[in-house]
Amino acid sequence: MRRYLELSIRGYRRYSSYRSAVIAGLFTNLVFGALRTAIMYAVFAHSRHVGGYSLNQAIMYVWLAQGLMTIVQMYGNPEFAMRVRTGAIATELTRPIDTQGAAYATDLGRATYHSIFRGVIPVAVGVLAFSLPLPSAANWLEFAVSLWLAATVSFMLLFAYSLSAFWLLDYRGVALVAVILMNLLSGFVIPVSFFPPWLRTVAMWTPFPSIIQTPVNIFTGDLVGAAALRALAAQALWALTLLLLGRALFSLGRRRLVIQGG
Amino acid sequence: MSTIAIYARLVRLQVRSQLQYTTNFLMSVLATFLFTSLDLATILVIFSNIRTLGGWTAQQVLLLYGAAASSYALADMLLGSLDRLPQLIREGNFDSMLFRPRSPFFQLLASDFMLSRGGRLAQSIIVVIVICTVYIHIAWTAGAILVLTVAVISGAVILGAVWVAGACISFWIEGAGEFVNTFSSGALFVTQYPLNIYAQWLQATVTFIIPIGFVIYMPTSYLLHKAPIFDMPSVLRLSSPLVAGAATAAAAALWRSSIRHYRSAGG
Amino acid sequence: MSIIELKHVTRLFLVHERKGVFRRERRTVEAVRDISFSIAPGEFVGYLGANGAGKSTTIKMLTGILAPSSGEIRVCGKDPFRSRREIAYHFGAMFGQRMQLWWDLPLIDSFDQLHYIYRVPDDQYRARLAELVEILDLSSFLKVAVRQLSLGQRIRGELAAAMIHTPAILFLDEPTIGLDLVAKERVREFLTQINRRHGITIMLTTHDMADLERMCSRLIVLADGQTVSDGPLDELFGAYKLERTLTVDLSEPCESMIIPGARSVSVDGPRQVFRFVAQDLSSADLIAQVAARAKIIDLTLKEPDVEDLVRAITKAES
Numbered sequence: 113m114r115r116y117l118e119l120s121i122r123g124y125r126r127y128s129s130y131r132s133a134v135i136a137g138l139f140t141n142l143v144f145g146a147l148r149t150a151i152m153y154a155v156f157a158h159s160r161h162v163g164g165y166s167l168n169q170a171i172m173y174v175w176l177a178q179g180l181m182t183i184v185q186m187y188g189n190p191e192f193a194m195r196v197r198t199g200a201i202a203t204e205l206t207r208p209i210d211t212q213g214a215a216y217a218t219d220l221g222r223a224t225y226h227s228i229f230r231g232v233i234p235v236a237v238g239v240l241a242f243s244l245p246l247p248s249a250a251n252w253l254e255f256a257v258s259l260w261l262a263a264t265v266s267f268m269l270l271f272a273y274s275l276s277a278f279w280l281l282d283y284r285g286v287a288l289v290a291v292i293l294m295n296l297l298s299g300f301v302i303p304v305s306f307f308p309p310w311l312r313t314v315a316m317w318t319p320f321p322s323i324i325q326t327p328v329n330i331f332t333g334d335l336v337g338a339a340a341l342r343a344l345a346a347q348a349l350w351a352l353t354l355l356l357l358g359r360a361l362f363s364l365g366r367r368r369l370v371i372q373g374g
Numbered sequence: 375m376s377t378i379a380i381y382a383r384l385v386r387l388q389v390r391s392q393l394q395y396t397t398n399f400l401m402s403v404l405a406t407f408l409f410t411s412l413d414l415a416t417i418l419v420i421f422s423n424i425r426t427l428g429g430w431t432a433q434q435v436l437l438l439y440g441a442a443a444s445s446y447a448l449a450d451m452l453l454g455s456l457d458r459l460p461q462l463i464r465e466g467n468f469d470s471m472l473f474r475p476r477s478p479f480f481q482l483l484a485s486d487f488m489l490s491r492g493g494r495l496a497q498s499i500i501v502v503i504v505i506c507t508v509y510i511h512i513a514w515t516a517g518a519i520l521v522l523t524v525a526v527i528s529g530a531v532i533l534g535a536v537w538v539a540g541a542c543i544s545f546w547i548e549g550a551g552e553f554v555n556t557f558s559s560g561a562l563f564v565t566q567y568p569l570n571i572y573a574q575w576l577q578a579t580v581t582f583i584i585p586i587g588f589v590i591y592m593p594t595s596y597l598l599h600k601a602p603i604f605d606m607p608s609v610l611r612l613s614s615p616l617v618a619g620a621a622t623a624a625a626a627a628l629w630r631s632s633i634r635h636y637r638s639a640g641g
Numbered sequence: 642m643s644i645i646e647l648k649h650v651t652r653l654f655l656v657h658e659r660k661g662v663f664r665r666e667r668r669t670v671e672a673v674r675d676i677s678f679s680i681a682p683g684e685f686v687g688y689l690g691a692n693g694a695g696k697s698t699t700i701k702m703l704t705g706i707l708a709p710s711s712g713e714i715r716v717c718g719k720d721p722f723r724s725r726r727e728i729a730y731h732f733g734a735m736f737g738q739r740m741q742l743w744w745d746l747p748l749i750d751s752f753d754q755l756h757y758i759y760r761v762p763d764d765q766y767r768a769r770l771a772e773l774v775e776i777l778d779l780s781s782f783l784k785v786a787v788r789q790l791s792l793g794q795r796i797r798g799e800l801a802a803a804m805i806h807t808p809a810i811l812f813l814d815e816p817t818i819g820l821d822l823v824a825k826e827r828v829r830e831f832l833t834q835i836n837r838r839h840g841i842t843i844m845l846t847t848h849d850m851a852d853l854e855r856m857c858s859r860l861i862v863l864a865d866g867q868t869v870s871d872g873p874l875d876e877l878f879g880a881y882k883l884e885r886t887l888t889v890d891l892s893e894p895c896e897s898m899i900i901p902g903a904r905s906v907s908v909d910g911p912r913q914v915f916r917f918v919a920q921d922l923s924s925a926d927l928i929a930q931v932a933a934r935a936k937i938i939d940l941t942l943k944e945p946d947v948e949d950l951v952r953a954i955t956k957a958e959s
Contacts, residue, residue: 136552143560154428154571155420162423288405292412301416308422375757384743384754391745391786470741472706474758475729637722638708639655 115209116217123221134229141178141234148174149242163305168244169332170303175238176328177300182230183223183259184266184323186300188291193274193283212358216267223263247331254340258327261347265322268354269294275358278365293318299325319350377480384484392489399490406493410443413566414501428571433509434598435568440505441522442565442590443498445529451495453534455486456541460551463544472637479629502526512597521593521612528614529589533561535621536584538629545632565589570603577603588617643679643715644810644842645703650676650712652698652866672698674866675712682809683840685832687853687874689951690863696846699863700812703844704734717809730759732810733803741802742787748798749783752805759806766805773801776831793824800831810842811835817849829855848947854878862954869958881953883945884916887927892936900930911938 149171156167165173180186195215238244247255273290277283295301297320304315304325315321326343329335335343375383392399417439421432430438459482462468471478502522512518540554561584569577569591581587581604592611595602602611652673657666673695680686690696701707702714705721705728714721717731735741742751756766774780777797782790790798796816803811816832817825833856835841845857853860853874860877862870870877887903891911898905898913902922906914917927924942931937 132549133552136556139553140556140559143556144563147560147563150572150576151420151567154567155424157428157571158424158426285401285405288401289408292405292408295412296415301412302419306419306423308419311419375760380754380757383757387743387746387750387754465739466736467739469701469706470734470736470739472725473704473729473732473734473741475726475760476758637706 116213119214119217120221120224123218124225125221126218127222127225128229137182137230138233141181141230142237145175145178145234145237148178163303163307165303165305165334168242169334171242172238172244172332173303173328175234175242176331177324179231179234179238180259180262180324180327181300182226184262184298185270186291186295186298188287189270190287192270193277193287212271212355212362215271216264219267220263223267227259245333247333251330251333251336251340254344255327255330258330258344258347261344261351262323262327264351265319265347265354266294268351268358269319272354272358272361275361275365278361278368294320294323297321298323299328303328319354322347322350377477380476381480381484385487388484388487389489402488402490403493403496406490407497410447410494410497413439413443413562414497417566428568429600430568430598433505435566436501436505437510437598438568438590438594439566440498440502441526441594442529442562444495444502444526445533445589446562446565447491447495447498448526448530449533449537451491452530453483453537454488454491455483456537457555458482458486459541460544460549463551464548478633510598512599518597521597525590525593525614528618529565531618532585532589532614532621535618535625536561536586538625542628542632545636561586561589565591568595568600585617585621588614642682644682644717645680645844646713646715647679647699647703648677648713650699650702650709650714652695652702652707653710671866673702673709676863676866676868677712678861678868678871680842680844682842683836684859685836685843685857686845687857687860688844688846688863689853689860689947691948691951691955694863695866696863697814698866700734700814700844700846704732704812705729730806731808732812733806733808734812734814735796735799735803735816736814740787741799742795744788745786747784747786748779748790751787751798751802755802755805761806765807769805769807773804776834777801777827792819793821796820796824796828800828804835808841810844813843813845813847815847816845817847817852825849825851832856850944850947850950853947853950862951864951864955864958870954877950877954881950881957882918882920883949883953884918885924885945886943887915887917887924887931888941888943889913889915889928889931889937890939892938895935898931898934900927903927 152167152170152174155162156170160166162170192215239246269290273286274283276286280286297304297315297318299305299315299321304312304321307315326335326347330340330343414436417432417435420427421435425431427435459468462471462482462485468478468482471481474481506514506522537554537558540557541551543554544551564572564576564580565586569580569587572580577587592602592606593614596608596611602608650673651671654670654672656668656670676695676699688696688699698707702709703716703721705716705725708722716728719728721728742748743754746754752770755761756763756770761769774783777800779794779797779801782794782798785794787795787798800816811832813832817828820828829852832843832845836843836856843856845852847853857874860870860872860874861868886906889912891913894908894910895913897908898915900915903915903917906916908914913931915927915931917924928937928940
């Protein structure tokens with residue numbers, strides 16, 4: 113257990129050295145947050161409710177999405193597949209550590225760092241600049257759990273599709289398709305509630321809404337009580353499914369490595 | 375051989391090398407195509423909920439989007455290598471370009487030419503053509519087509535000039551280069567939507583200070599008979615080519631003085 | 642007539658230092674202070690100094706990338722800063738860590754491209770290329786993409802690239818770094834040949850002592866932005882007594898040995914380290930004396946390196 117904690121701390125430290133990248137990234141968050149807010153004003157010009165949201169909720173959504181973006185690695189992690197592959201090879205050399213578990217522990221460290229340094233400020237801007245309401249005490253707890261689950265779902269997905277590096281010489285195509293689908297179907301570029309019914313159905317059958325839509329809706333108070341618990345359960349279910357998928361693909365891939373000779 | 379010819383030759387060599395890895399290349403093109411379509415999907419989703427945005431219908435906004443994206447894609451294909459400048463300076467590899475008896479600007483442009491960026495261009499041009507032929511009910515006279523084509527090309531030049539100006543920051547302030555990238559992608563985002571939905575100060579900024587408003591909004595709003603912002607007369611709305619020329623001259627001057635500064639103040 | 646000339650050249654930099662969380666201090670740093678030297682055509686000069694001594698700043702000024710704050714520089718009779726493009730035709734540069742070749746393209750494409758960039762006439766280029774391919778043995782990997790080349794192959798490629806336009810001057814920074822002995826020899830062969838046979842002036846920075854001994858006739862040493870030494874190589878080697886290092890692993894720990902002519906640097910269990918000057922005591926003698934007092938299991942002998950030389954010179958002159 114302690115080994116995993118050490119990995120998390122190392123994951124955190126690794127990202128804390130990229131200070132200038134954080135500032136540049138936050139700047140991007142602020143610019144796009146502002147632009148998307150402007151779009152929302154225009155969208156709500158003639159109606160008070162669109163897609164079940166009020167203008168205030170839609171604006172809060174924009175800023176929450178910007179805050180969550182880095183925590184859930186919305187644009188993927190290019191070096192990750194390479195590290196997974198080397199992790200697998202290292203395991204081959206009989207180091208008694210679970211690759212997926214180790215990578216997850218490291219990623220939680222990273223996610224913690226990003227929560228503090230990339231997550232808080234965009235959300236704070238949304239709350240302060242637009243006088244938007246904060247969650248109640250119970251909702252905060254639910255939000256925290258949902259955030260953790262969202263980061264987990266995203267990680268398990270990233271881990272699983274990075275494993276395509278075992279079979280494909282260039283896994284980047286798979287990675288890119290995943291990133292594109294995630295950008296759209298998670299509700300990052302536009303809330304899932306805005307989707308036309310058919311697209312909303314498609315999205316609900318994927319893990320993606322668990323990554324942005326669910327935690328945001330819990331924060332804005334759109335999901336409360338039983339509905340919120342159901343949503344959290346859905347996130348947990350997706351996390352578990354992807355975790356198992358990842359493990360299955362990993363052992364298949366390792367076997368292939370052995371046969372091929374690394 | 376002239377500098378332009380050398381630039382063209384290097385581009386040709388890189389294209390040939392990239393095409394050799396055909397599957398890789400096709401995948402990159404497809405990926406770029408799909409990624410660009412995210413913006414399109416966003417607009418379509420928005421319009422499944424409302425009828426007009428800032429007084430513009432879905433088809434009109436899609437025309438705006440397609441034309442803006444085409445300008446962006448064209449500029450990206452020709453000037454995409456500018457993104458590398460902060461890294462080149464940081465690693466000391468920009469100095470290698472200064473060793474050579476040629477313009478460092480064209481060396482930079484040729485350094486990272488990626489044919490796969492064409493995927494973006496293909497997607498946006500398809501959108502424009504489909505929208506224009508099927509949905510936009512204006513008389514597509516030769517004049518109108520000319521206005522649109524000139525608009526897209528001038529728009530690309532204006533964007534390029536703005537990017538060059540942004541890239542120059544790397545010569546003056548260390549580490550500022552990464553911030554400029556935000557403005558480039560922000561620029562695409564802003565120009566996709568009708569400018570009149572933005573706050574006054576933003577409208578003024580993108581019209582008079584960083585003239586990306588002239589990339590597409592001005593000529594398109596003219597074609598679609600929309601009321602002009604800032605009560606701009608029609609003549610000025612069609613002046614993208616002039617704005618492009620002025621922007622190019624300004625960017626060139628800024629580049630030259632930035633290189634001079636880099637060589638005097640120390641790299 | 643010098644081909645390279647510096648007269649009282651100074652280069653200042655404005656440095657912003659962070660003092661605490663928000664405050665920043667501006668300081669003027671003298672990277673190079675009042676240096677002067679001339680290099681005649683055909684000289685092979687070693688150019689040394691610790692990191693931050695001002696070497697790369699000087700090279701940048703000689704190649705026209707950077708302007709001097711004061712003083713005069715002439716390369717091939719011209720001011721490099723004002724006539725950057727003109728003098729570019731007269732020098733070639735190879736910086737071991739940095740890439741001048743195009744990464745994704747076959748090596749031959751880089752050469753072709755450079756001959757257009759430097760406006761080399763086609764027939765001259767063909768002749769030059771044939772020569773370089775032969776001397777540096779490039780034929781087996783001319784069509785291979787640069788990113789797939791081994792380090793040794795890449796360095797040979799870079800050297801050839803620097804020579805395509807037959808420059809009068811070559812600036813080299815660590816040209817043999819990371820190469821095995823055979824490859825190093827080949828590079829040294831090549832450089833010596835072009836220097837002796839074609840009279841190409843070479844300015845070389847290196848951490849390899851053998852590079853200096855085998856190729857350079859003159860050594861310029863910088864410290865803190867100033868030249869602390871400038872003279873023929875053999876004079877310098879004779880003037881400064883450099884120490885060799887002997888490390889012995891004894892069969893069991895022993896008291897620190899006192900041996901005339903050598904000084905004991907450290908004793909760590911059974912391992913003892915000695916330093917001695919070759920002129921004062923031969924290694925064979927030293928080893929014999931150690932063996933007489935204890936049983937030696939293993940030993941290593943290290944020659945003085947470039948850092949030792951630079952340190953010795955810098956200390957003596959300050």
